[in-house]
Amino acid sequence: MERLLEYFTPENYQLSLKIDKHKKTREGKVVISGTSKVKNIKFHCVGTEVDYVKSSGKNLDFELEDGLISLVVAPKSDLTLEIGFHGALNENMQGAYLSTYKYKNKEEIVVSTQFESHYARECFPCIDEPAAKATFDLEITIPEKDNDIVLANTPLSRHPELDSGSMKYVFEQTPRMSTYLLAFVIGKFQSETIKNKHGVEITTYIPLNQRKETIAFANEIAAGSLDFYDDLFKTPYPLKKLDQVAIPDFEAGAMENWGLVTYRESCLLADENSSLDTKKSVATTISHELSHQWFGNLVTMEWWDDLWLNESFASVIEYLAIDKIHPEYNIWEEFFTGSCLSALSRDALPGVQAVQQPVNDPEEISTLFDAAIVYAKGAHLMLMLMRLIGEEKFFKGISDYFKKHAYKNTKGDDLWSALQPYADFNVKEFMHAWISQPGYPYITDGNAQRFLLSGETDETTWPLPEITDDMSGHYILNLSGPEFEEALGKFADLSLEQRLRLLIDRMLLSKTPLVSSSSLLDLLPKFKNEVSVSVWSILLSITTTLRLFFPPESEEEGKYKNFLIDFITPNLTRLGISPKSEESDNDLRLRSIILSLALYSEHAPTLEALAELYDEDALKIHPEIRDYVIIANFRLNEAEMFDKYLKLYQTTSDPELKFSYLLSIVSAKLPENIEKLFPLLEKPEIVKPQDHLYLYIYLRRNHRTKEKALDWLIENWDYTVKITGEKSIEDYPRYTAGTIYEKAESEKFFAFFNKMKDSPVLKRTLAVAKTEIDSRLKLIATDQADVLRKLA
Numbered sequence: 066m067e068r069l070l071e072y073f074t075p076e077n078y079q080l081s082l083k084i085d086k087h088k089k090t091r092e093g094k095v096v097i098s099g100t101s102k103v104k105n106i107k108f109h110c111v112g113t114e115v116d117y118v119k120s121s122g123k124n125l126d127f128e129l130e131d132g133l134i135s136l137v138v139a140p141k142s143d144l145t146l147e148i149g150f151h152g153a154l155n156e157n158m159q160g161a162y163l164s165t166y167k168y169k170n171k172e173e174i175v176v177s178t179q180f181e182s183h184y185a186r187e188c189f190p191c192i193d194e195p196a197a198k199a200t201f202d203l204e205i206t207i208p209e210k211d212n213d214i215v216l217a218n219t220p221l222s223r224h225p226e227l228d229s230g231s232m233k234y235v236f237e238q239t240p241r242m243s244t245y246l247l248a249f250v251i252g253k254f255q256s257e258t259i260k261n262k263h264g265v266e267i268t269t270y271i272p273l274n275q276r277k278e279t280i281a282f283a284n285e286i287a288a289g290s291l292d293f294y295d296d297l298f299k300t301p302y303p304l305k306k307l308d309q310v311a312i313p314d315f316e317a318g319a320m321e322n323w324g325l326v327t328y329r330e331s332c333l334l335a336d337e338n339s340s341l342d343t344k345k346s347v348a349t350t351i352s353h354e355l356s357h358q359w360f361g362n363l364v365t366m367e368w369w370d371d372l373w374l375n376e377s378f379a380s381v382i383e384y385l386a387i388d389k390i391h392p393e394y395n396i397w398e399e400f401f402t403g404s405c406l407s408a409l410s411r412d413a414l415p416g417v418q419a420v421q422q423p424v425n426d427p428e429e430i431s432t433l434f435d436a437a438i439v440y441a442k443g444a445h446l447m448l449m450l451m452r453l454i455g456e457e458k459f460f461k462g463i464s465d466y467f468k469k470h471a472y473k474n475t476k477g478d479d480l481w482s483a484l485q486p487y488a489d490f491n492v493k494e495f496m497h498a499w500i501s502q503p504g505y506p507y508i509t510d511g512n513a514q515r516f517l518l519s520g521e522t523d524e525t526t527w528p529l530p531e532i533t534d535d536m537s538g539h540y541i542l543n544l545s546g547p548e549f550e551e552a553l554g555k556f557a558d559l560s561l562e563q564r565l566r567l568l569i570d571r572m573l574l575s576k577t578p579l580v581s582s583s584s585l586l587d588l589l590p591k592f593k594n595e596v597s598v599s600v601w602s603i604l605l606s607i608t609t610t611l612r613l614f615f616p617p618e619s620e621e622e623g624k625y626k627n628f629l630i631d632f633i634t635p636n637l638t639r640l641g642i643s644p645k646s647e648e649s650d651n652d653l654r655l656r657s658i659i660l661s662l663a664l665y666s667e668h669a670p671t672l673e674a675l676a677e678l679y680d681e682d683a684l685k686i687h688p689e690i691r692d693y694v695i696i697a698n699f700r701l702n703e704a705e706m707f708d709k710y711l712k713l714y715q716t717t718s719d720p721e722l723k724f725s726y727l728l729s730i731v732s733a734k735l736p737e738n739i740e741k742l743f744p745l746l747e748k749p750e751i752v753k754p755q756d757h758l759y760l761y762i763y764l765r766r767n768h769r770t771k772e773k774a775l776d777w778l779i780e781n782w783d784y785t786v787k788i789t790g791e792k793s794i795e796d797y798p799r800y801t802a803g804t805i806y807e808k809a810e811s812e813k814f815f816a817f818f819n820k821m822k823d824s825p826v827l828k829r830t831l832a833v834a835k836t837e838i839d840s841r842l843k844l845i846a847t848d849q850a851d852v853l854r855k856l857a
């Protein structure tokens with residue numbers, strides 16, 4: 066791919082933007098100083114009209130084509146170029162874009178930015194490549210009457226200035242940084258500021274329609290994380306302030322813009338009235354983004370093929386930080402039962418990508434973000450490396466890395482070199498094999514072979530660390546029947562990680578011919594009296610895996626539901642429906658798992674007891690059972706509740722609660738309500754584009770709407786592409802593939818998607834979908850009879 070940095074090296078951008086959110090316009094001037102290397106130089110520029118290009122006051126001829134401005138200049142000279150441009154504000158959650166929320170019956174407009182991976186070019190002309198680091202002097206002008214808060218990466222350098230109806234905000238110069246990390250936000254927010262131990266001013270901004278009490282938690286986690294990283298990395302946070310903002314329309318979960326981190330509302334807002342799950346995920350999201358302030362922002366990957374360098378590191382360090390700030394969260398358990406499990410599951414599919422992946426087409430940048438691989442597997446490999454080297458030594462290497470590469474760019478090898486002095490093995494050789502190859506081995510009697518859900522294997526080999534039976538390694542252990550029984554026999558003596566390993570491996574093996582699915586039905590009852598929520602979270606996954614074999618609403622499914630009721634009864638009896646004061650976090654969360662199984666199994670007494678607790682003022686319901694109470698009330702009173710919940714979905718600001726209503730209505734059974742669900746897919750004024758994927762996924766989970774959901778997607782593919790960002794479009798076929806259990810549906814799926822099998826954005830997802838669905842159909846064919854027989 067062409068790299069513009071080879072033609073011109075930018076040093077500084079003076080960027081003046083005039084933004085009018087009512088007229089939806091952006092107009093500006095950028096003065097770029099730097100050095101030309103050759104005479105034909107280019108800048109990225111997309112969706113923007115260029116009015117002029119000047120050098121030393123003289124107009125230059127230029128061409129604007131295919132998102133590039135081309136100019137002829139003196140080669141090898143220091144230049145100052147001025148480019149005037151204008152365009153519209155985007156409405157698709159990338160570049161500089163519009164976002165809205167309702168407050169006191171009035172629409173509030175927010176303008177914010179999402180520049181990663183290559184959308185800075187949709188806001189202003191620049192060399193939009195991570196290695197093209199420069200300093201930025203930003204000024205933003207807005208209509209005076211808007212009276213908005215205006216934020217950027219750095220603090221204001223002076224008081225805002227009024228000039229004939231406009232307000233101008235001038236910001237301090239940024240450090241040397243990549244364009245994808247530049248950001249600004251304009252709008253009405255409420256905020257609170259605190260200082261951390263190291264004296265950084267931390268402010269969290271949230272829309273006016275959200276509960277002010279949620280600010281404190283976000284501030285507390287941010288302060289704790291910055292202090293933790295300051296000490297751990299032995300490199301101070303390089304800016305004076307850190308702002309965090311909840312943006313009402315947001316494509317990803319969060320974005321680590323330097324000094325101005327932006328979040329989806331559901332990823333930032335939490336307080337004592339949120340569930341523990343929400344608090345934990347908000348906490349790790351914050352600690353993830355803040356770790357990027359060093360790993361990513363201060364030191365940045367040279368090119369996108371090393372994106373994993375950013376994301377794998379952040380995805381493991383986020384847990385280290387929260388474990389320090391809130392040890393009582395036992396947050397590592399979340400890592401093992403969430404991230405690790407998702408990595409091991411996806412990485413067992415033939416055709417899956419490696420953590421490190423070459424990028425050829427610009428559009429491919431977006432497909433790099435396979436979260437289960439680049440985030441979760443990458444994180445698991447980092448953990449493996451950290452444990453091999455030892456935590457203390459590992460961070461000595463990391464702190465050397467920051468000292469050596471601050472304000473510069475790196476490749477994976479630079480990280481391995483920084484760690485090498487602290488390791489007694491060849492770090493680069495070792496990690497290279499794991500990072501650049503897809504898949505992982507399963508270990509049988511000390512022999513390693515690639516593990517694939519298709520039941521096949523191949524020639525891939527990996528340098529193996531010392532094999533341990535905790536969660537350190539990205540491999541699985543293929544215990545023989547007797548070995549497995551023996552391990553089960555001493556389950557109580559195992560460490561938590563050993564227990565999780567044992568169950569995770571068994572579950573994965575059961576999806577291949579190595580272990581029969583029906584054996585899971587013998588396994589589960591042994592855990593009836595288990596009380597650990599992490600163990601239960603794997604048990605829950607096992608029960609979900611088994612659902613595959615039971616046709617919805619069949620007699621067999623009825624038997625399976627009875628089996629599950631029996632399975633959860635000891636814990637259901639022990640815990641009861643309502644949380645008790647003084648209850649442990651473990652039990653609070655375990656109840657949640659138990660209730661979800663009770664709801665799936667249609668356990669009538671539980672449904673009724675939950676519905677009893679329904680309160681019109683939903684925030685009065687205990688946060689740990691709120692979802693279940695809301696859903697149970699819906700299940701028992703659907704005819705009356707559907708319209709009411711749909712209304713509540715639209716008027717509720719709290720993101721967690723809003724989702725409870727959505728989750729409820731998509732479980733509709735009555736045909737007249739199901740009819741009302743599908744139009745919602747085409748009503749962005751009701752279900753925001755940022756939540757469209759969730760609505761679709763939920764419709765795929767309800768067996769009554771499942772088939773129709775796929776029909777809808779096929780008929781409305783172009784519309785879906787239009788409202789979905791590049792990064793997320795592949796999620797639609799990916800999640801669809803995850804819920805295909807029948808040959809006919811598989812055929813329908815591929816009849817449509819096959820024509821896109823060469824599209825750079827979709828080709829890998831579709832190839833993996835094929836192997837995934839084939840393995841699943843094969844599994845059903847071989848194991849179903851046995852499973853059904855066992856429950857007969």
Ligand code: BES
Nearest residue numbers: 181182317318319320321349350353434
């Ligand atoms: N840098 C990413 C967000 C991103 C990635 C934006 C690629 C655009 C393209 C950010 O640090 C991130 O990883 N966000 C996660 C949430 C996080 C807690 C795992 C996300 O958005 O899913």
Ligand code: ZN
Nearest residue numbers: 353375376379
């Ligand atoms: Zn990240």
